[in-house]
Amino acid sequence: MNTVAKEGQDKRRVVIVGGGFGGLKAVAALRRENVAITLIDRRNHHLFQPLLYQVATAALSPAQIAQPIRAILKRQRNVSVVLDEVVGVDTAQRSVQTRSGARFGYDELILATGASHAYFGHDEWQESAPGLKSLDDATALRRRILDAFERAELSDNAAERDALLTFCVVGGGPTGVEMAGAIAELAHRTLVHEFRRIDTRKARVILIEAGPRVLAAMPESLSAKARQGLERLGVTVCIHTAVTDCNATGVQVGAEHIDCRTIVWAAGVRASPVGAWLGSGVALDRAGRVKVNPDLSVPGLPSVFVIGDAAAVVMPSGKPVPGVAPAAKQQGRYIAGLIARRVRGQAPPAAFHYIDQGNLATVGRGEAVCDLGWLKLSGLPAWLFWCLIHVFFLIDFRNRVSVAADWIWSFVTDGRTARLITEGEHQTG
Amino acid sequence: MNTVAKEGQDKRRVVIVGGGFGGLKAVAALRRENVAITLIDRRNHHLFQPLLYQVATAALSPAQIAQPIRAILKRQRNVSVVLDEVVGVDTAQRSVQTRSGARFGYDELILATGASHAYFGHDEWQESAPGLKSLDDATALRRRILDAFERAELSDNAAERDALLTFCVVGGGPTGVEMAGAIAELAHRTLVHEFRRIDTRKARVILIEAGPRVLAAMPESLSAKARQGLERLGVTVCIHTAVTDCNATGVQVGAEHIDCRTIVWAAGVRASPVGAWLGSGVALDRAGRVKVNPDLSVPGLPSVFVIGDAAAVVMPSGKPVPGVAPAAKQQGRYIAGLIARRVRGQAPPAAFHYIDQGNLATVGRGEAVCDLGWLKLSGLPAWLFWCLIHVFFLIDFRNRVSVAADWIWSFVTDGRTARLITEGEHQTG
Numbered sequence: 001m002n003t004v005a006k007e008g009q010d011k012r013r014v015v016i017v018g019g020g021f022g023g024l025k026a027v028a029a030l031r032r033e034n035v036a037i038t039l040i041d042r043r044n045h046h047l048f049q050p051l052l053y054q055v056a057t058a059a060l061s062p063a064q065i066a067q068p069i070r071a072i073l074k075r076q077r078n079v080s081v082v083l084d085e086v087v088g089v090d091t092a093q094r095s096v097q098t099r100s101g102a103r104f105g106y107d108e109l110i111l112a113t114g115a116s117h118a119y120f121g122h123d124e125w126q127e128s129a130p131g132l133k134s135l136d137d138a139t140a141l142r143r144r145i146l147d148a149f150e151r152a153e154l155s156d157n158a159a160e161r162d163a164l165l166t167f168c169v170v171g172g173g174p175t176g177v178e179m180a181g182a183i184a185e186l187a188h189r190t191l192v193h194e195f196r197r198i199d200t201r202k203a204r205v206i207l208i209e210a211g212p213r214v215l216a217a218m219p220e221s222l223s224a225k226a227r228q229g230l231e232r233l234g235v236t237v238c239i240h241t242a243v244t245d246c247n248a249t250g251v252q253v254g255a256e257h258i259d260c261r262t263i264v265w266a267a268g269v270r271a272s273p274v275g276a277w278l279g280s281g282v283a284l285d286r287a288g289r290v291k292v293n294p295d296l297s298v299p300g301l302p303s304v305f306v307i308g309d310a311a312a313v314v315m316p317s318g319k320p321v322p323g324v325a326p327a328a329k330q331q332g333r334y335i336a337g338l339i340a341r342r343v344r345g346q347a348p349p350a351a352f353h354y355i356d357q358g359n360l361a362t363v364g365r366g367e368a369v370c371d372l373g374w375l376k377l378s379g380l381p382a383w384l385f386w387c388l389i390h391v392f393f394l395i396d397f398r399n400r401v402s403v404a405a406d407w408i409w410s411f412v413t414d415g416r417t418a419r420l421i422t423e424g425e426h427q428t429g
Numbered sequence: 430m431n432t433v434a435k436e437g438q439d440k441r442r443v444v445i446v447g448g449g450f451g452g453l454k455a456v457a458a459l460r461r462e463n464v465a466i467t468l469i470d471r472r473n474h475h476l477f478q479p480l481l482y483q484v485a486t487a488a489l490s491p492a493q494i495a496q497p498i499r500a501i502l503k504r505q506r507n508v509s510v511v512l513d514e515v516v517g518v519d520t521a522q523r524s525v526q527t528r529s530g531a532r533f534g535y536d537e538l539i540l541a542t543g544a545s546h547a548y549f550g551h552d553e554w555q556e557s558a559p560g561l562k563s564l565d566d567a568t569a570l571r572r573r574i575l576d577a578f579e580r581a582e583l584s585d586n587a588a589e590r591d592a593l594l595t596f597c598v599v600g601g602g603p604t605g606v607e608m609a610g611a612i613a614e615l616a617h618r619t620l621v622h623e624f625r626r627i628d629t630r631k632a633r634v635i636l637i638e639a640g641p642r643v644l645a646a647m648p649e650s651l652s653a654k655a656r657q658g659l660e661r662l663g664v665t666v667c668i669h670t671a672v673t674d675c676n677a678t679g680v681q682v683g684a685e686h687i688d689c690r691t692i693v694w695a696a697g698v699r700a701s702p703v704g705a706w707l708g709s710g711v712a713l714d715r716a717g718r719v720k721v722n723p724d725l726s727v728p729g730l731p732s733v734f735v736i737g738d739a740a741a742v743v744m745p746s747g748k749p750v751p752g753v754a755p756a757a758k759q760q761g762r763y764i765a766g767l768i769a770r771r772v773r774g775q776a777p778p779a780a781f782h783y784i785d786q787g788n789l790a791t792v793g794r795g796e797a798v799c800d801l802g803w804l805k806l807s808g809l810p811a812w813l814f815w816c817l818i819h820v821f822f823l824i825d826f827r828n829r830v831s832v833a834a835d836w837i838w839s840f841v842t843d844g845r846t847a848r849l850i851t852e853g854e855h856q857t858g
Contacts, residue, residue, distance in 0.1 A: 063847035
């Protein structure tokens with residue numbers, strides 16, 4: 001048993017895996033409790049995922065939407081942060097194993113490991129159609145997108161140039177809509193005048209959605225507004241269109257082949273391998289999420305909780321809890337309260353209840369849609385509201401100021417400030 | 430012949446290789462001339478190299494010290510930017526070949542390709558002792574440094590922990606001094622309270638210099654001040670100490686072995702392969718720099734100029750021009766003037782004359798040394814002057830504001846804002 005865990009042996013040991021919205025909220029909500037918390041993450045930073053598409057499209061820098069987990073928790077003395085990757089959970093011994101060989105014993109375990117992309121059984125599509133979940137994904141996509149323009153500028157072949165200037169985004173959810181809008185802005189506004197041989201305004205951005213409309217979680221009127229906003233930015237929106245192949249030459253949609261060199265995958269997610277860690281006795285849904293009890297514990301394992309995108313939570317109404325940041329945070333806070341009650345010997349709380357705070361998505365500069373239930377906004381008012389909410393939620397004050405300054409700057413100048421191609425992976429020719 | 434070059438056939442064709450300080454200054458100084466400029470760089474960004482150490486030590490983000498070359502030159506219509514790597518120069522045909530297979534014909538060629546690290550014939554040291562020349566170098570070093578603390582926190586072996594908390598910087602020039610000071614600040618100030626098992630204040634930072642003092646280009650009094658400043662920050666300064674080996678276990682200095690896991694190489698540079706491109710007829714100095722004529726042209730090749738760190742320029746006094754940004758800029762401006770005179774059929778200018786504007790180096794927060802010839806500063810006044818100069822020179826206004834805000838913020842809070850470990854290269858265990 002690792003000494004990190006030993007040091008807290010006199011206290012109740014709470015191990016939390018994952019420093020995302022859910023995990024961090026659970027840690028913070030336990031700050032006054034007499035527990036020894038170990039937070040394990042394979043990355044050293046907490047990521048503000050809703051703005052990841054802005055890193056992928058060069059509007060923000062990685063450090064503007066990420067904070068070192070240690071810095072966030074510096075002043076909370078009852079938590080140890082471990083940078084390591086969990087490889088298994090021993091529910092009989094009640095310990096977590098990590099890649100470095102350490103074991104962390106727990107009295108309560110919270111699994112908040114999130115989700116990654118899913119290719120519906122076509123993992124071979126991943127290479128040509130990368131997704132967007134981590135900072136590395138975002139900088140890799142940024143490199144691909146910027147590189148496509150550079151290669152088009154150098155190319156003497158008209159067909160190749162057109163393919164390089166065609167960008168396909170697969171999936172019409174919030175990420176897909178945001179990526180398509182941002183690529184269109186990059187091509188049709190920011191990069192105009194920077195190239196001498198190509199006209200970036202002629203770049204095609206195609207958003208492909210299998211269902212009947214974009215932003216399916218929104219009311220139909222707002223889906224329509226979002227679609228109009230995208231089309232104003234020059235995005236071609238294809239609904240009822242299922243992708244049948246993605247490869248180096250482009251995207252296949254039924255009988256039609258779209259010749260393109262950049263594909264962004266925003267179509268599906270799959271829960272991280274929590275299910276595999278917990279063994280075959282645990283029921284998963286189609287997306288690999290653990291079907292949890294109303295108190296978010298795993299059936300048969302009352303000390304193990306799964307929250308956020310790794311959990312399938314069904315509300316008493318029968319509606320599933322959506323995979324959004326507010327839901328993960330509410331679940332983190334709920335579990336912290338449950339554990340605090342256990343520590344104090346109090347009765348368990350009532351079942352988890354999700355409070356829907358509304359639904360927001362941005363299309364482009366000055367263009368968003370927002371559904372608060374009692375209020376539906378679109379266009380500039382929705383976008384201003386979206387900015388306000390996102391700046392407000394960015395974890396620390398400094399990042400708020402800096403991100404706000406960048407947004408205001410890019411609103412005024414049309415500039416994008418993080419257009420760097422790094423990592424030496426530039427494809428010439 | 431590539432069409433990029435063809436388009437400018439009616440005009441004099443100036444090809445510039447390298448978008449650093451020298452190359453960009455030459456482009457800018459030719460903006461009103463009737464020439465067709467092609468600027469070729471293998472990176473898409475201009476880098477403000479003097480602040481690279483701040484990216485390596487997590488104080489600034491890459492995008493804060495880099496700007497897309499296309500964005501800088503957006504409004505200058507007589508220049509085409511090509512993102513490609515030069516692989517050769519055909520001085521007989523007067524053309525430049527790139528990796529993608531394109532050829533760019535020139536009437537005048539300016540080679541401003543800079544320098545990279547040199548290991549004095551021990552290239553095998555590079556893996557364990559990386560240098561600092563590009564953004565990728567800087568983010569790789571940042572990852573190594575931050576990772577060392579993480580691994581120390583996880584380690585149960587006292588000797589390994591000590592080695593992980595030992596940082597050796599080889600070379601006592603400006604980069605070495607800045608890196609050693611910044612790592613000491615990171616360990617002894619920023620990271621204090623963030624770890625639970627290690628005390629980052631006990632981390633050792635060792636600066637190793639083969640000569641008799643640090644900052645050898647400075648007056649002795651300022652070298653002494655810099656050394657005192659480093660020692661106040663907790664850096665161990667070893668002079669008269671030659672490194673005889675660098676490997677995964679540490680640094681060998683004569684009979685002594687320093688057990689460490691992080692080595693930063695700041696000891697030597699070597700000019701980029703300009704010499705090889707120009708063929709065996711061209712004389713190089715020991716560092717691989719091309720020995721140029723007083724007008725910066727290559728002996729025997731009056732249409733080819735070498736400037737910046739790739740050139741060995743000797744002043745009429747016999748003193749070599751130093752490898753610093755102001756020298757490269759002055760040379761770029763000089764060559765632009767020379768070419769403008771050729772275009773207009775005017776007489777060539779007098780030989781290049783370097784104007785020494787002084788010498789600056791920073792040690793840490795509130796601590797720098799500055800030699801303006803008529804004025805020598807150290808401590809806080811020198812540091813404030815250093816900040817002012819660097820903010821002023823950062824290429825565009827936006828970056829100035831943002832970098833200044835970050836510096837002020839980190840001065841007030843001791844925080845470092847870009848502490849991200851990315852790229853999935855985290856070494857566990």
